[in-house]
Amino acid sequence: MPPETFYTPESMLRHPLRLFRLMWRDLLASRELAWRLMVRDLSAQYRQSLLGITWAFLPPIIMAAGFTLAGEANVINVGATDLPYPAYVMFSTALWQTFVESLNGPVQAVTLAKPMLARVNFPREAIILAKVGEVFFNFAIKLVLIVALFIWFQIPTHWTVILAPVALIHLIMLGTFIGTLLAPLGVLYQDVSKGLTIITGFWLFLTPVIYPVPNEGIFGSLVKLNPVTPLLVTTRELATTGVVSDAHQFWVVSVMTIFGLLLTWIGFRIAMPYVIERVSS
Amino acid sequence: MIAELKNKIIATQNKDSEVVISVEEVSKKFCRDLKQSLFYGVQDIATDLIGGRRKSQYLRSGEFWALKDVGFQLRRGEALGLVGxxxxxxxxxxxxxxxxxxxxxxxxxxxxxxxxxxxxxxxxNPILTGRENIYANMSILGLPTKKIKKLFDDVVDFAEIWEAIDAPVQTYSSGMAARLGFACAVHIEPDVLLIDEVLAVGDVKFKMKCHQRLAKLREKGTAFILVTHNPHSTLNVCDSAIYLKKGQLIQSGESEVIIRKYEEDLCLNGVGSTTGIMVLPRKQNDDLGLDILSLSFRDEHNHVLPHLLTGEPAYLCVECIAHKPINNTNLGVQIKSLSGENDLVLYLTSTSDQCKLKIPRGKVEIRMKMPYCGLVPGVYTSKIYLRDGIRTFDSVEAFRFTVKANRNTSKCLFYQPREWEIVLK
Incomplete structure (x- = not known):
């Protein structure tokens, strides 16, 4: 006996139990599809590219080269970092890039999948999951660079490095949370993806990527309020010194991220049929 | 093949079988203004997110009903045509x-x-190979990888693209890509198949294969909903149909009844299509210069024939009004049989007969003499148009007529007028 599905105008929130059951079922059902979509997107991406995985390395290297040169010429004055400066910039940029990818991923993926979304009813979670998988894959490639970096600069690591992935996962979850929150709106209005580009540009300067965590002034408190700061800094600290400077802030942001992600998932499910009805036909 | 398909359908039909789709009083509204439509979308999402009632049964300003109170049921193994x-x-x-x-x-x-x-x-994805795309596409349609592996060979066999399976899909011809897409879709063996005007992919041979595959699926109990503008497909595949007009369900029932109703509406409520004459309503704006007023078949004495007789002479009379003299008019007649496939039985144009019709200003009647009606008994539908080059003055989409016989045509497709004699040599 095949399962029976109902489509009604009512809000799904009025039947929370059914909603959660459906969410669980779709999450399970979307694993394989997400894998397929990820493999599809990655192979298409690399097949139509000459430089291939080099694209994952280039931005951190260029950033590091630029800021190291500027620092040596005393054009900019960053304080002392606990790692050699080029390594500091490269490692932080790699982390920041991973965050930006996870932030842009859902909006891009949902917009690209518009024709598919408008025609086939498949678990929508799969597109987001596929994108998250892609972020992890890209980070794995960057890891090669990071390992090379650690060997080159002879950066001492601590046993806490095995905890670093936890912090990294939280960082990616934060990006996915904000990205998924914006994705339905991003399909309706192009302003979202345009705005995201500008905001991430500005956001970078509020995040300790090219400078160490500042402690003074309005700027210092702005950087502290930035939710990316504790996650990114903790990842970096766990991987290198092993001394976590602000564990409290890290857990506050992490818990908020996890709850936010769950709520966003519900919102995403509810919003998608309305979005699809407005964009296509 | 089609007749066979239909017999099987009737055999598997069972009024007590389980209902797979039930649609009750369904309505849907849309908005034509994009900005407003997007805003309503956001509004709907917001209301839904806080669990409020959308009051979706009322129209907001600028909205219209794209569907209004439509209802029907579909049982296992049934096929329903949607026309409109x-x-x-x-x-x-x-x-x-x-x-x-x-x-x-x-x-x-x-x-x-x-x-x-x-x-x-x-x-x-055009960059990826056919093989990779089969996996991606069938996953999206909801099949686990294990099952795709099992079906893979069948799909490629069906699409007949073995030689190109490892080439990127962007190198495929449009027919090949469509075949691959169709093959993926029909191999997932669903409970209900929604078909939207896609049976026209590929060449004749592939079309036959599609029809056979669909017939097989129906034997297994798959129900169909078929959307098409082509009445023949509906008549051949569907037992029942529903007719939608501007979102309203006009009529539902046996497909033959529904198609007749739809075609009657199509030709602008042409009056009396069974009496052998069709009178068209006068047009409001006469910009095109030449309008068809009525269509009929007549005999030598200018009497309207209620039906044609096989082997007897007849005139096709197209009465029209010209608002200016037109020198080079081309009258085209495309005749299809209602009971057969969608193929043309006859396609006649005055231009291909080297006959340039000079039409003076005013009311005229164009006549085409048929010394013998070669059509065998049956119901036919014809499209009649008046053109000059590629410019169309007027056309009638569906002029229906009946052909009867007072002689034996021996169930042949064509009537050959003939005389017998013996000549001494």
């Missing part, structure tokens, strides 16, 4: 049934897996 002009809500209905968009009123109950044949090749 463009914009009558057919695709909207299919999209609600497949769960892509929410209805604004009413309820849709679906049992089992619904596969949309609306989306041939959904998720095809």
């Amino acid at each position: 002009a463009n914009g009558s809500g057919k695709s909207t209905l299919l999209r609600i049934i497949s769960g892509l968009i929410k209805p604004d009123t009413g309820i849709v109950k679906v049992k089992g897996r619904v596969a949309p044949l609306i989306a041939l090749g959904a998720g095809f």
